[in-house]
Amino acid sequence: MSNENKRIGFICPISSFLKSFIYVEGVLTLTNSGFHVAVVGATGAVGTQMIKVLEARNFPIEKLTLLSSSRSAGKKIQYKGETIVVEEAKPESFEGVDIALFSAGGSISKQLAPEAVKRGAIVIDNTSAYRMDPEVPLVVPEVNAEDLNNHKGIIANPNCSTIQMVVALEPIRQKLGLNRVIVSTYQAVSGAGFQAVEELNRQTKDILEGKEVKPEILPVKADKKHYQIAFNAIPQIDLFQDNGFTFEEMKMINETKKIMHLPELKVSATCVRIPVATGHSESVYFEVEKENVDVAEIQNILASSPGVVLEDNPNEQIYPLATTAAGKEGVFVGRIRKDLDEDKGFHMWVVSDNLLKGAALNSVQIAESLIEQRIVSK
Amino acid sequence: MSNENKRIGFICPISSFLKSFIYVEGVLTLTNSGFHVAVVGATGAVGTQMIKVLEARNFPIEKLTLLSSSRSAGKKIQYKGETIVVEEAKPESFEGVDIALFSAGGSISKQLAPEAVKRGAIVIDNTSAYRMDPEVPLVVPEVNAEDLNNHKGIIANPNCSTIQMVVALEPIRQKLGLNRVIVSTYQAVSGAGFQAVEELNRQTKDILEGKEVKPEILPVKADKKHYQIAFNAIPQIDLFQDNGFTFEEMKMINETKKIMHLPELKVSATCVRIPVATGHSESVYFEVEKENVDVAEIQNILASSPGVVLEDNPNEQIYPLATTAAGKEGVFVGRIRKDLDEDKGFHMWVVSDNLLKGAALNSVQIAESLIEQRIVSK
Known part of the structure; x- marks a missing residue:
């Protein structure tokens, strides 16, 4: 499979077990077979996108089960022109499921992912519940797809801010x-989550109208204090750890080392929430091993790395935003420049849709x- | 003069030449004497704040001349209950002026600052026109007030993003x-500037109402392309230089070295505009010389440094915003934590009002x- 194919994101009909798919104009089309896929957290910010991505990429689905908390059960969601009623996620919901995509919070994953695995499903978990478990592969396909072979039922999807950074760093490391x-x-x-976006919009509107704002969700719903996000920058994402770093910062640090198989890599992070609805940006300083590298x-x-889109032309003011x-699906990289003091040091600006990649x-x-x-087949 | 006094920002009646002031409840009060002060760019975002600061700090003013472009001349501004009509800035406007505060853009400073000096004024210039001139002191009073003694008529006020950083770094360096x-x-x-704030507000309102936005000012009014700032992060402030850094980034790098008298200091900067009206935030990584320092x-x-307000208690979610x-007048510092890999490395979050400090x-x-x-007296 070429990098080019990987970049624009479809899977190729490479093997006999995929013979039920026909390849039409670069898109895999399901004919009469596929997988039973479950999405847990189907009504949330990420779950909603998962359903759209499955549809847009024509994922080989025979049956799609949409699951949520009891509160959201009963909602109706469209998939390829059909209406699917969201059901409450229970252990028995996973009977017959091949692949379960979880994005309903860590406690739901801890409770239900083992139940899904017990019933024969492979779980792809988008929470932090299992990411640092040594038994669980933590995977960004462009970086460490081979780790999937070691799975024991659960595969962890890394933190959003980690994924886009390692997609940009891995080809440089290689x-x-x-x-x-x-x-x-x-x-x-x-x-x-959705509620936080609503809070941003509501606060923004209130401030423009000269009203007072009453922060209730950000920076962390479960934490003691809440601060205005509209027209502000909050240097707290997730809860603080004893070492003064937030859990989000520790996720970036630890997950990067695990995904890249570099336990000794020096990584530091400062994670800040800003009033943007979608799209994480990152100012990344990195030092390579090789000497005398130029921009x-x-x-x-x-420019030739899977998943990366280079947007780097300062003369034309071209940089990621x-x-x-x-x-969009890509990880956009620009503003690449050599540090003025460190021969091996470089800076770059990395942007990606946090709900997509x-x-x-x-x-x-x-x-x-x-x-x-x-690794999975029908 | 104690640090405490410096921090809350008044000057003390320490010398006989100041005998015309009387000290009442921590504030210097002008009685019957003072300086002829001119503000150039009096109707702009910074000029407006200069007038407010002069009034709030009860600066010893005998006469206040407010100057602007011909376009803004004729506007009326209140100062201590009196109405002052803004006049067009011309060379002869500086006759009799003791101290001229410039903030009307680099070209105005280049044109008129020498005219003011020629007429006996000391110029304090808030543009980048003279900052890197070896003949011109570049001063943050908490850091290098002694450099004022070398002035030859013009003193440069550093870039906003530089000032707050060096106020936090200098006591650490010492x-x-x-x-x-x-x-x-x-x-x-x-x-x-004011126009950019209006653009942010207009774009934000348009987006909330589902309208299209037409960026016209940011990131740089004079540059070719303009991008949406509402709900975005733009990694360009000022024009790009040949080395891939923006001029804003080079200002932070070069000005920090000059103010701190550390020409060999390794400094790198990535400068990003975010949708906040007032208040610059900075994620600062720094390495000290001493070993085994703790947070x-x-x-x-x-906590005991002039101009700095420590806001650093993660357990109580206390950090600068x-x-x-x-x-407010202070430079607020928090989220101080030791790097997990570098014994001499630390991270901190530094916030200040970009129009004030x-x-x-x-x-x-x-x-x-x-x-x-x-250095100046009546």
Whole structure:
């Protein structure tokens, strides 16, 4: 499978077990067979995108089961012109399911993912529940698809801010080595769910109308204090840990090491929420191992890397932006420049849709990779 | 003069030449004497704040001349209950002026600052026109007030994003040494002027109403392309240089070295505009020279440093925010934590009102320091 194919994101009819698909104009079309797929958290910000991504990429689905909390059960969702009623997620919901995509919060995953596995499903979990479990592969297909072979039923989808960074860093590591990463993030509100986006919109409107705002959700719904996100930058995503870093920052640090198989890599992160609905941006400083690398070499590497779209022409003011990345599949990289003091140091600006490559798309790509590598089959 | 006094920002009646002031409840009160002060760019975002700061700090003013372009001349501005009519700035406007505060753009400063100096005024210039001129002191009073003694008529006020960073870094450098700085900024739109704030508000309203936006000002009015700032993050402030850094980034790099007298300091910057009206935030990574420093030591240093307000208690979700810093004089520092890999590396979050300490307040503090050091007197 060529990088080009990987980049535009379809799976090729490479194996006999896929003979039930026919390949028409670059799209895999399901004919009369496919997988029973379940989406857990189907009404949430990520779940909604998962369903859209499955449809847009024509994922081989024979049956689609949409699951949620009892509160959202009964809602109706369209998929390929058919109406599917969302059901309450229970252990028995996973009977007959081949692939279960979870994005309903860590506690739901901890409770129901083992139940799904017990019933024969492979779970692709988009929460942090299992990410650092040594028994669970943590996968970004462009980086470590081969880790899927070690799965024991559950595969973890990394944190949104981690995924886009490692997609950009991995091809650089392969060619130039990688010693160090320091990242500061500019994260979108949709990473905290639909309610947080509503809060951003409501606060923004209230401020423009001269009204007082009453923050209730961000930075962390379950935390003690809430702060205005409209026209602000909040340096807290998820709860604080004893070392002064937030859990989001520790996710970026630990997940990057695990995905890239670099336990000794020096990684630091500062994670900040800003008033953007969709699209995480990241200011990434990194040091390579090789000496005397120039910017053009890094641009060339990234221009031909799977999943990466190079947008880097300062003379024409071309650089990635959240507004242009939103709704797109790629990881957009630009503003690549050499540090003025460190020969091995470089800076770049990495942007991606946090609900797509940062969550739903990566989960579906994991499922596609499972099929492509014949780890799952009908 | 104690640090405490410096922090809350008034000047003390320390010398006989100040005998015309009387000290009442911590405020210097002008009785019957003072300086002839001119504000150039009096109707702009920074100029407006300069006038407010002069009034709030009861700066010793005998006469206040407000100057602008011909377009804004004729506007009326209140100062201490009196109405002052703004006049067009011309060379002869500076006759009899003691201190001229410039904030009307680099070309106006280049044209008129020498005219003001020729007529006996000391110019405090808030543009980038003279900042890197070796003959011109570039001053943040908490850091290098002594440099004012070398002035030859013009004193430069540093870039907003530089000022707040060096106020936080200098006390650390004094006690622990400083080897390296990597900063990513989250900069407010008011740094680009009133028009840019109007653009942010207009775009935000249009998007909430489902209308299309037509960017016209940001990221740089004079540049070729303009991008949406509402619900976005733009990694361009000022024009691009040949090395791939923007001029704003080079200002932070070069000005930091000049103000701190550390020409060999390793400094890198990524400057990003976010949809915040007022208050720049900065994610600052720095490496000290001393080994085995802990976070408490840095917190203790900053807690007693002039101009710094420590807001750092993760357990209580206390950290600086643009919304709480706006309108205040301090440089707020929090989220101080030790790097997990580098013993000498630390991270912090630095926030300040970009129009106050980042511009108007620092200019007025320079003027106060000139009086305090008897560099200017009546």
